[in-house]
Amino acid sequence: MSDHVYKIIELTGSSSKGIEDAVENAVARAAQTVRNMRWVQVTDTRAHVENNKIAYWQVSIKIGFTMD
Amino acid sequence: MSDHVYKIIELTGSSSKGIEDAVENAVARAAQTVRNMRWVQVTDTRAHVENNKIAYWQVSIKIGFTMD
Amino acid sequence: MSDHVYKIIELTGSSSKGIEDAVENAVARAAQTVRNMRWVQVTDTRAHVENNKIAYWQVSIKIGFTMD
Amino acid sequence: MSDHVYKIIELTGSSSKGIEDAVENAVARAAQTVRNMRWVQVTDTRAHVENNKIAYWQVSIKIGFTMD
Amino acid sequence: MSDHVYKIIELTGSSSKGIEDAVENAVARAAQTVRNMRWVQVTDTRAHVENNKIAYWQVSIKIGFTMD
Amino acid sequence: MSDHVYKIIELTGSSSKGIEDAVENAVARAAQTVRNMRWVQVTDTRAHVENNKIAYWQVSIKIGFTMD
Amino acid sequence: MSDHVYKIIELTGSSSKGIEDAVENAVARAAQTVRNMRWVQVTDTRAHVENNKIAYWQVSIKIGFTMD
Amino acid sequence: MSDHVYKIIELTGSSSKGIEDAVENAVARAAQTVRNMRWVQVTDTRAHVENNKIAYWQVSIKIGFTMD
Amino acid sequence: MSDHVYKIIELTGSSSKGIEDAVENAVARAAQTVRNMRWVQVTDTRAHVENNKIAYWQVSIKIGFTMD
Amino acid sequence: MSDHVYKIIELTGSSSKGIEDAVENAVARAAQTVRNMRWVQVTDTRAHVENNKIAYWQVSIKIGFTMD
Amino acid sequence: MSDHVYKIIELTGSSSKGIEDAVENAVARAAQTVRNMRWVQVTDTRAHVENNKIAYWQVSIKIGFTMD
Amino acid sequence: MSDHVYKIIELTGSSSKGIEDAVENAVARAAQTVRNMRWVQVTDTRAHVENNKIAYWQVSIKIGFTMD
Numbered sequence: 001m002s003d004h005v006y007k008i009i010e011l012t013g014s015s016s017k018g019i020e021d022a023v024e025n026a027v028a029r030a031a032q033t034v035r036n037m038r039w040v041q042v043t044d045t046r047a048h049v050e051n052n053k054i055a056y057w058q059v060s061i062k063i064g065f066t067m068d
Numbered sequence: 069m070s071d072h073v074y075k076i077i078e079l080t081g082s083s084s085k086g087i088e089d090a091v092e093n094a095v096a097r098a099a100q101t102v103r104n105m106r107w108v109q110v111t112d113t114r115a116h117v118e119n120n121k122i123a124y125w126q127v128s129i130k131i132g133f134t135m136d
Numbered sequence: 137m138s139d140h141v142y143k144i145i146e147l148t149g150s151s152s153k154g155i156e157d158a159v160e161n162a163v164a165r166a167a168q169t170v171r172n173m174r175w176v177q178v179t180d181t182r183a184h185v186e187n188n189k190i191a192y193w194q195v196s197i198k199i200g201f202t203m204d
Numbered sequence: 205m206s207d208h209v210y211k212i213i214e215l216t217g218s219s220s221k222g223i224e225d226a227v228e229n230a231v232a233r234a235a236q237t238v239r240n241m242r243w244v245q246v247t248d249t250r251a252h253v254e255n256n257k258i259a260y261w262q263v264s265i266k267i268g269f270t271m272d
Numbered sequence: 273m274s275d276h277v278y279k280i281i282e283l284t285g286s287s288s289k290g291i292e293d294a295v296e297n298a299v300a301r302a303a304q305t306v307r308n309m310r311w312v313q314v315t316d317t318r319a320h321v322e323n324n325k326i327a328y329w330q331v332s333i334k335i336g337f338t339m340d
Numbered sequence: 341m342s343d344h345v346y347k348i349i350e351l352t353g354s355s356s357k358g359i360e361d362a363v364e365n366a367v368a369r370a371a372q373t374v375r376n377m378r379w380v381q382v383t384d385t386r387a388h389v390e391n392n393k394i395a396y397w398q399v400s401i402k403i404g405f406t407m408d
Numbered sequence: 409m410s411d412h413v414y415k416i417i418e419l420t421g422s423s424s425k426g427i428e429d430a431v432e433n434a435v436a437r438a439a440q441t442v443r444n445m446r447w448v449q450v451t452d453t454r455a456h457v458e459n460n461k462i463a464y465w466q467v468s469i470k471i472g473f474t475m476d
Numbered sequence: 477m478s479d480h481v482y483k484i485i486e487l488t489g490s491s492s493k494g495i496e497d498a499v500e501n502a503v504a505r506a507a508q509t510v511r512n513m514r515w516v517q518v519t520d521t522r523a524h525v526e527n528n529k530i531a532y533w534q535v536s537i538k539i540g541f542t543m544d
Numbered sequence: 545m546s547d548h549v550y551k552i553i554e555l556t557g558s559s560s561k562g563i564e565d566a567v568e569n570a571v572a573r574a575a576q577t578v579r580n581m582r583w584v585q586v587t588d589t590r591a592h593v594e595n596n597k598i599a600y601w602q603v604s605i606k607i608g609f610t611m612d
Numbered sequence: 613m614s615d616h617v618y619k620i621i622e623l624t625g626s627s628s629k630g631i632e633d634a635v636e637n638a639v640a641r642a643a644q645t646v647r648n649m650r651w652v653q654v655t656d657t658r659a660h661v662e663n664n665k666i667a668y669w670q671v672s673i674k675i676g677f678t679m680d
Numbered sequence: 681m682s683d684h685v686y687k688i689i690e691l692t693g694s695s696s697k698g699i700e701d702a703v704e705n706a707v708a709r710a711a712q713t714v715r716n717m718r719w720v721q722v723t724d725t726r727a728h729v730e731n732n733k734i735a736y737w738q739v740s741i742k743i744g745f746t747m748d
Numbered sequence: 749m750s751d752h753v754y755k756i757i758e759l760t761g762s763s764s765k766g767i768e769d770a771v772e773n774a775v776a777r778a779a780q781t782v783r784n785m786r787w788v789q790v791t792d793t794r795a796h797v798e799n800n801k802i803a804y805w806q807v808s809i810k811i812g813f814t815m816d
Contacts, residue, residue: 052099120167256575303732460711507664528779
């Protein structure tokens with residue numbers, strides 16, 4: 001445990017449903033190319049507005065994963 | 069597109085339901101006086117506590133809209 | 137009102153349901169030892185990832201309460 | 205209470221007397237056009253120097269007021 | 273001088289030419305509704321990319337102007 | 341001196357008189373339960389507005405004290 | 409649109425001509441390996457000094473691009 | 477695991493030996509009153525200078541521990 | 545006016561009277577070696593506590609002055 | 613020199629020995645896939661605590677390397 | 681190389697031409713009293729507005745130079 | 749004690765040995781021209797990488813010293 005090295009990447013996920021779902025979408029997309037994800041940190045929460053309503057949320061996150 | 073100017077205003081929306089709803093309430097209120105809103109950025113997330121529970125969320129946002 | 141003193145403590149709450157629920161859990165736990173909570177401010181939003189999904193959210197908050 | 209929306213504006217007030225007076229001056233000026241001010245947050249404290257003395261303080265604040 | 277109150281507004285200007293021009297565009301647009309502008313502070317510098325080139329710059333600024 | 345450990349707590353003090361007095365009130369209240377206070381750092385300066393005037397200042401501070 | 413995921417990478421571009429050109433150079437280099445770049449955010453502006461003049465600018469940027 | 481609540485406290489540890497030792501001293505002192513410490517985050521690194529040498533390091537940390 | 549260069553130095557002033565007086569003391573001391581001071585910005589407000597009272601304020605400032 | 617482009621990646625290294633060793637471990641791991649590393653910046657210093665002692669340090673860094 | 685000590689000073693340069701020129705002016709002025717300048721970091725970008733146009737840019741920088 | 753004024757300067761020290769040694773080197777160099785140094789604050793920790801190893805650490809610090 002004490003000699004692990006983690007890499008941190010930054011993504012922005014989108015969702016019309018809400019903040020948590022935007023994060024889940026980003027994690028799901030990252031899973032196509034990254035293994036061993038461990039944690040997520042939200043760094044920015046934005047939303048796109050259309051016709052005076054939130055059209056979709058855009059949440060930027062950092063993802064940490066173990067380098068094998 | 070390349071010559072647009074946007075104005076950015078700051079609001080705090082409230083909601084007993086959750087963070088996204090507090091943002092939606094602020095956007096809905098802004099729509100009474102502002103047209104052409106494009107994006108929202110969350111700048112502060114707070115909540116009011118009563119009787120050991122969250123009574124309502126108070127979310128501060130910046131709203132960007134096109135100046136015609 | 138003008139002579140109140142508030143103490144501010146910092147907690148991290150967890151929840152598999154979402155960000156608001158993690159905050160509620162921290163407030164509920166704090167209620168066992170602290171009275172007169174007034175406000176909450178979210179200072180950090182993280183999540184633990186297992187098997188390419190959010191296993192649980194970890195939300196750090198500051199809680200302000202009146203010192204009697 | 206839980207459905208209020210607040211607008212936040214930013215001003216810089218000046219005063220040769222001190223920091224609090226500069227804030228009071230900004231609030232007094234804002235009162236000419238804004239109703240229902242609720243809170244003030246100091247964001248920057250500066251001063252203008254003339255002849256090796258503070259000539260006047262310049263304090264930037266955010267003011268939150270209820271949107272009716 | 274010592275009793276002036278300034279209001280601060282936030283705009284985002286765009287330009288395909290460069291950062292300074294984007295700021296100039298925002299100031300020119302603000303001049304249609306605001307008098308007595310005194311200073312500008314750059315708060316964020318972004319650009320929109322199309323076909324692997326900068327299509328236009330988007331520079332966010334705060335503008336301070338004297339309240340008469 | 342070189343092996344001291346300090347604990348840091350965070351309070352918000354209020355006062356209708358001014359910023360320094362709000363800090364003094366917080367320190368006086370802390371003195372009821374904490375010994376050996378050494379330093380204070382101001383972390384946030386706010387005020388409550390009523391009838392277009394500052395009703396009272398609310399100053400958040402960190403207090404460091406020696407753990408015996 | 410609402411289900412896009414973007415990846416954000418960080419580069420530092422150099423140029424003896426100026427800030428915008430340093431950003432353009434970084435974007436041009438990124439284009440060799442990354443498709444669908446959408447936006448750039450400047451995060452740090454530095455310069456290398458030789459013989460009392462700016463020898464070249466070094467501008468750090470974040471680039472966001474769509475993950476197909 | 478997903479329903480844990482952590483409390484976060486802030487300490488400053490001192491040591492004439494170095495940064496890590498100052499943190500260890502703060503953790504050792506905290507262990508007299510707190511159980512189940514999990515993580516430490518360094519928030520400020522300072523040192524006291526005497527006779528042109530570092531006399532002792534003063535490192536401020538946040539400590540997170542599980543609330544049983 | 546448009547070709548002035550300013551130097552910025554950082555000082556910490558002390559005073560048992562209050563925040564403004566601590567700034568004035570730092571400006572007065574700087575005046576012994578620096579000419580043409582123009583502005584001050586407060587960067588940190590601290591205080592030393594003795595016997596449960598503020599013994600003196602310690603205010604850090606940046607001072608800008610014209611280089612002749 | 614003036615036309616170099618650098619890429620910046622973010623890693624977290626671990627070590628039971630200390631902060632510098634955690635950074636060295638992250639650099640050594642990065643060397644398996646990245647060439648031409650030039651600089652490191654420490655962005656976060658944390659530690660994992662077990663049985664009231666630091667079990668291992670976790671230091672987050674940004675690494676800049678030349679893009680050939 | 682590994683035992684160099686650098687001093688960092690802070691200046692604000694002005695120019696009616698643009699941001700880069702304001703930095704060049706500050707570096708040129710510093711060269712009258714400082715040798716061995718190595719790097720510049722932009723810390724604040726402001727401008728003075730007259731008659732609804734940018735009259736001159738004011739760019740604050742840190743300059744690092746080798747102490748012989 | 750209550751009327752002291754401190755000046756704060758910023759240096760970057762280097763060392764192939766470690767972070768503390770880089771700070772000591774900067775303090776030792778400052779001692780050639782500055783008297784009455786009181787405290788140091790670490791503001792940035794970087795390192796130069798050569799051949800996939802840390803060649804030397806570069807630690808930026810602020811030093812506070814009493815103005816006689």
